[in-house]
Amino acid sequence: MNPAPAMTLAQTSLMAIFQAVAVVIFIFIVVPLTTFAERKVLGYLQDRLGATRVAGHRIGLTGALNRGMWKLGKVPFLSALRGLPMFIGDIIKLLVKEDIIPDKADRAIFIIAPALSMIASVVVFAAISFYPGALFTFPKAFPVLGGLPFTGFITDMNVGLLFILGIASVGVYGIVLGAWASNSKYPLLGGLRSAAQIVSYEVPLTLSLLAPVILTGTLNFNEMTRKLATEMPLVAMPLLVVSFLLYLTCGFAETNRMPFDMPEAENELVAGFHTEYSGMKFGFFYLAEYINMIVVSALATSFFLGGPFLLPFGLHKFVMHVPYLGAPNAIWFVLKIIFLLFTFIWVRGTIPRYRYDQIMSVAWKYLIPFTLIVVVVASVIHYAA
Amino acid sequence: MFKNEEMEINMGPQHPSTHGVLRLKLRLDGEIVKHCRPVIGYLHRGVEKICENKTFFQGQVWTDRMDYTSAVANNLGWAEAIEKLFGITVPRRAQYIRTMLNEFNRLASHLIWLATHGLDIGAMTVFLYTFREREAILDIFEAFCGSRLTTTAFRIGGLREDLPPGFEKLVRDFLAKFPDCVNEYETLLTENRIWKKRTIGVGLLGAEDAIAMGITGPVLRAAGVAYDIRKAFPYAAYAEMDFEVPTRPEGDTYARYLVRLAEMRQSARIIQQCIDGLPEGPVMAKLPKILKSEVNEVYHPTECPKGELGYYLVGEKGSTNPYRFHVRAPGFINLQALPMMVEGGLVADVIATIGTLDVVLGEIDR
Numbered sequence: 001m002n003p004a005p006a007m008t009l010a011q012t013s014l015m016a017i018f019q020a021v022a023v024v025i026f027i028f029i030v031v032p033l034t035t036f037a038e039r040k041v042l043g044y045l046q047d048r049l050g051a052t053r054v055a056g057h058r059i060g061l062t063g064a065l066n067r068g069m070w071k072l073g074k075v076p077f078l079s080a081l082r083g084l085p086m087f088i089g090d091i092i093k094l095l096v097k098e099d100i101i102p103d104k105a106d107r108a109i110f111i112i113a114p115a116l117s118m119i120a121s122v123v124v125f126a127a128i129s130f131y132p133g134a135l136f137t138f139p140k141a142f143p144v145l146g147g148l149p150f151t152g153f154i155t156d157m158n159v160g161l162l163f164i165l166g167i168a169s170v171g172v173y174g175i176v177l178g179a180w181a182s183n184s185k186y187p188l189l190g191g192l193r194s195a196a197q198i199v200s201y202e203v204p205l206t207l208s209l210l211a212p213v214i215l216t217g218t219l220n221f222n223e224m225t226r227k228l229a230t231e232m233p234l235v236a237m238p239l240l241v242v243s244f245l246l247y248l249t250c251g252f253a254e255t256n257r258m259p260f261d262m263p264e265a266e267n268e269l270v271a272g273f274h275t276e277y278s279g280m281k282f283g284f285f286y287l288a289e290y291i292n293m294i295v296v297s298a299l300a301t302s303f304f305l306g307g308p309f310l311l312p313f314g315l316h317k318f319v320m321h322v323p324y325l326g327a328p329n330a331i332w333f334v335l336k337i338i339f340l341l342f343t344f345i346w347v348r349g350t351i352p353r354y355r356y357d358q359i360m361s362v363a364w365k366y367l368i369p370f371t372l373i374v375v376v377v378a379s380v381i382h383y384a385a
Numbered sequence: 386m387f388k389n390e391e392m393e394i395n396m397g398p399q400h401p402s403t404h405g406v407l408r409l410k411l412r413l414d415g416e417i418v419k420h421c422r423p424v425i426g427y428l429h430r431g432v433e434k435i436c437e438n439k440t441f442f443q444g445q446v447w448t449d450r451m452d453y454t455s456a457v458a459n460n461l462g463w464a465e466a467i468e469k470l471f472g473i474t475v476p477r478r479a480q481y482i483r484t485m486l487n488e489f490n491r492l493a494s495h496l497i498w499l500a501t502h503g504l505d506i507g508a509m510t511v512f513l514y515t516f517r518e519r520e521a522i523l524d525i526f527e528a529f530c531g532s533r534l535t536t537t538a539f540r541i542g543g544l545r546e547d548l549p550p551g552f553e554k555l556v557r558d559f560l561a562k563f564p565d566c567v568n569e570y571e572t573l574l575t576e577n578r579i580w581k582k583r584t585i586g587v588g589l590l591g592a593e594d595a596i597a598m599g600i601t602g603p604v605l606r607a608a609g610v611a612y613d614i615r616k617a618f619p620y621a622a623y624a625e626m627d628f629e630v631p632t633r634p635e636g637d638t639y640a641r642y643l644v645r646l647a648e649m650r651q652s653a654r655i656i657q658q659c660i661d662g663l664p665e666g667p668v669m670a671k672l673p674k675i676l677k678s679e680v681n682e683v684y685h686p687t688e689c690p691k692g693e694l695g696y697y698l699v700g701e702k703g704s705t706n707p708y709r710f711h712v713r714a715p716g717f718i719n720l721q722a723l724p725m726m727v728e729g730g731l732v733a734d735v736i737a738t739i740g741t742l743d744v745v746l747g748e749i750d751r
Contacts, residue, residue, distance in 0.1 A: 042509075042510075045510055046510050046512075046514070047513055185392060186394075189394075192415075270400060349510050350510060351507075351577060352583060353579070353583070355583055355731060355733040356416055357731060358583075
């Protein structure tokens with residue numbers, strides 16, 4: 001929260017690179033864990049075990065424990081983790097699989113499209129703040145960066161939210177271009193659907209974030225998080241809850257998750273826009289979808305669930321002065337993200353898919369008018385308070 | 386610059402939700418289906434011709450492989466058609482056991498239908514719930530005849546063997562938990578807003594059209610016609626059973642869903658009556674070693690899970706195999722209605738409609 005000490009250009013660039021690497025590492029840890037969690041959570045929802053085969057039966061820790069405990073006649077307590085190494089297999093499979101480019105495809109665009117999707121979803125993290133302050137300080141002996149704080153955010157720009165929304169909307173180009181460049185019918189249908197759907201849902205998504213913006217009067221990410229968690233009047237709470245639900249609904253649509261997974265509706269369009277993709281190009285689309293899930297969860301967490309503060313919706317001011325619980329903590333942030341990711345999987349296991357025209361009518365007939373009402377009410381509260 | 390072009394698209398034969406190898410030639414205007422023609426025959430094995438070259442005893446094996454999700458019902462039709470051809474009377478105990486297994490098969494088939502239909506519309510959890518119960522049913526088949534999918538359950542004149550020890554317990558255990566399981570599917574789907582949005586008013590088929598096209602089974606009953614061969618022309622032990630024929634007037638996908646769920650409850654009721662009132666006695670009629678037919682013909686309809694399954698057999702003097710054999714496969718005839726039901730709708734409705742017709746290509750292509 002303290003103003004950052006003045007840094008030279010070299011220091012700034014180096015710091016940014018370190019932080020970017022940290023974020024990428026975070027993503028590449030969380031995404032495989034999410035796919036594992038998806039398999040396991042769906043498994044439990046559906047009365048089965050989920051992934052268990054790649055378990056390190058012979059050499060892994062779980063394998064050794066399992067054997068020992070079965071011998072004692074007990075169910076191994078780590079058995080839930082069996083199947084965890086599967087994500088390594090997933091990655092190897094995607095990397096070594098033959099990368100086919102169809103003859104009739106537009107080669108250049110076909111190659112660029114997955115990268116575009118992926119980049120758009122990763123760059124968003126430049127403006128997301130995990131923790132408003134220094135996570136640790138580099139020791140004095142460290143070359144160039146000695147004595148500088150390693151902050152929980154890469155940049156603290158004053159239009160952070162605008163930047164996030166702008167970059168996130170580039171992601172749809174990856175899908176549409178990939179679909180068109182494939183020069184195939186099912187991807188084309190998928191691409192058309194996703195273009196219409198994502199563009200439609202961007203409107204209510206942005207509008208639902210407008211309520212917090214009006215109430216806080218800033219676009220700065222850290223400021224918004226802090227004000228929303230600590231300074232909101234209690235009157236605004238119901239409004240924020242409604243706007244959270246609206247945001248989450250649109251977030252499901254933006255990430256092409258159930259029940260809005262039109263662009264890749266497996267049972268209708270085979271695999272939608274990425275039907276013709278294989279290998280790591282498909283892997284990029286796949287990664288982008290999961291990273292988008294994390295982005296949507298991160299935004300929902302920061303604005304509506306209090307981010308690194310324990311309690312959301314302005315309730316945090318009551319525990320502000322409690323030791324430990326009152327201080328912002330990156331752990332709360334990560335835990336809330338995990339809960340929202342679980343919600344994504346939970347919903348997928350529970351409800352069926354909307355039809356394309358119904359999705360559009362949900363957006364235009366219900367979500368947009370609703371969000372507009374929310375915006376109006378937010379303005380009233382802002383001026384009344 | 387702006388030309389309005391219709392896109393022709395092949396749905397299938399390799400497609401995640403065409404239930405096997407059904408191929409649909411669709412002409413699309415955007416997302417709207419303008420024209421739909423099913424193309425079949427990818428799974429043709431010539432079952433009817435093969436059966437003409439097999440003895441009456443051997444043919445039953447081939448009926449397993451027509452509609453592989455309802456093998457027992459196919460076996461029952463075959464056995465009864467031949468018993469009708471030769472005028473054989475089956476002992477009452479065998480009739481009861483046949484009825485019971487046939488109803489189990491109806492449950493198994495409807496469970497597969499619900500699983501795949503739900504999965505097509507995106508409700509993936511119900512898929513695994515229904516397979517859990519189907520597993521129990523297949524265990525019951527396995528206990529009875531050693532085989533789970535292609536059962537060849539019956540013999541001409543009755544059953545090969547009586548029920549194995551412990552069979553009654555399996556059945557009673559299943560019956561004790563099954564109604565709750567159906568309730569569980571209902572909590573997931575029946576009042577689900579998205580499920581209703583996807584199915585109500587989709588794939589409409591009125592009673593007149595359905596009758597004109599020869600549609601039978603749950604598809605016909607969901608159009609409001611209470612026609613069930615188990616009631617209209619009772620066979621096996623159905624004349625002694627007390628059950629209802631559920632119907633719905635709407636004729637849409639949701640109605641067909643409700644009808645099939647109600648049928649599952651009725652099937653459980655019939656099984657209960659069979660196991661409670663199981664008569665004692667032999668399970669096999671006295672038969673000659675070799676069946677040699679006279680010049681004779683027979684058509685025997687049965688209510689298989691998909692609709693009216695009819696076997697038409699012609700006998701030849703002194704022959705051990707049928708002279709002519711034809712199957713009136715319900716899936717084949719129900720599929721005729723598909724273009725009428727989907728044209729003018731959306732692509733997503735095609736998927737829902739294929740699912741609701743409950744087609745099995747093994748039976749359609751034979």
